[in-house]
């Protein structure tokens with residue numbers, strides 16, 4: 001015990017002892033003086049004192065226990081079981097995703113995502129578990145499915161690519177009152193276009209699994225490790241199945257098995273790596289007969305049953321959560337693309353408005369701060385696309401700070417040069433100053449608008465590099481010769497028309 005804690009304890013004990021001695025001494029003096037005048041009263045007092053002492057000791061013990069209990073319960077908060085919370089969390093996520101989906105304007109896309117959200121919800125209610133067998137071509141996936149189901153349901157063959165599509169079978173496991181579906185998939189890592197397409201199917205099925213059986217027939221290759229790890233990283237519960245162990249001696253089998261367990265220990269528990277022989281090679285007996293040894297599949301069936309029984313509800317909820325999150329991500333991307341299209345239209349409208357204003361009333365020099373008046377309205381409208389309600393005052397503030405950045409970074413000068421040389425190429429010879437001003441204003445409004453799109457997309461934040469980095473990035477993106485040429489052409493085709501209108 002450190003001295004800092006020992007010293008106060010020693011002082012406390014000495015004080016308590018001193019107090020007790022003083023109390024006993026005072027009480028015995030008091031007892032003696034009472035006993036002298038009335039022995040009966042003195043004895044009654046003694047009994048009362050002993051009773052008081054017992055009550056005191058009892059109270060101290062009771063409160064000490066109570067205090068300890070409360071400390072213990074503070075250490076271990078009585079939270080509800082995680083498994084009780086998971087289905088709720090899954091439902092909550094699904095609800096949020098539906099709200100997101102409702103914002104999608106493309107009717108077909110919205111409908112497709114809504115239907116998928118209903119499918120996910122139904123899976124949560126159905127309580128069915130989906131086990132997907134996944135892995136390299138010819139590792140023995142179909143053989144494993146046949147052995148687990150207990151009859152030849154799928155075609156087995158030595159060459160890769162025997163299974164060409166996902167096949168699902170119903171499975172009964174002892175002690176499990178849930179419906180289980182076992183899906184065989186085409187092999188991954190096969191060569192050729194057809195192989196790549198089949199792999200896509202397999203990967204899709206794997207991401208939808210509640211439990212994944214990742215099949216190998218040798219030590220884990222790097223090309224297998226990557227998909228296994230990425231599936232585990234997205235939270236896919238997996239068993240690693242080392243098949244064809246009949247091909248190895250007992251010693252080699254153990255070496256491979258322990259090496260496998262070591263390599264995946266970060267994301268798969270050692271007991272979830274099992275060794276089987278789903279379709280052991282037939283042996284020719286001395287009398288010339290061929291004997292087909294029976295499959296050694298029990299280690300996998302046993303482990304699968306334990307995992308599905310103990311974690312079934314969690315696996316289902318985890319998977320629903322994962323599917324909902326994926327759906328949410330898809331919806332988010334669609335909404336983002338939709339907003340981007342709308343915001344681009346706003347920018348395009350304002351860039352031609354800016355050009356038109358200058359064309360009609362030319363200024364002695366390009367005045368970005370004057371153009372900011374137009375930009376302020378553009379900022380408000382882009383904000384609206386991204387669900388941010390800004391007033392004109394805030395819009396103007398943002399527009400002015402951006403105009404200052406454009407000038408400060410020398411982009412204003414750069415833009416005039418770019419536009420001037422592009423105009424010379426297009427029109428040739430004599431150039432009207434107003435044309436340069438108009439097109440430059442349109443061009444700068446575009447850079448400003450694109451920068452604001454970034455800002456609103458990023459939750460009204462310029463990011464780590466600040467406004468400067470965003471503006472510079474947009475300038476770089478919009479200065480390619482090819483783009484400038486088309487932009488100037490379009491600007492020119494619009495300007496004279498406006499002038500005649502005016």
Ligand SMILES: Nc1nc2c(ncn2[C@@H]2O[C@H](COP(=O)(O)OP(=O)(O)OP(=O)(O)O)[C@@H](O)[C@H]2O)c(=O)[nH]1
Nearest residue numbers: 138139140141142143157161162163187277278279
């Ligand atoms: N020695 C041995 N061979 C096996 C075992 N399991 C499967 N095989 C053989 O491995 C080959 C491929 O088996 P499949 O079950 O078709 O493999 P798959 O992974 O489904 O193959 P694809 O569908 O093409 O991806 C066949 O020749 C099987 O006989 C086993 O436990 N031991």
Ligand SMILES: [Mg+2]
Nearest residue numbers: 141142162163
């Ligand atoms: Mg197969």
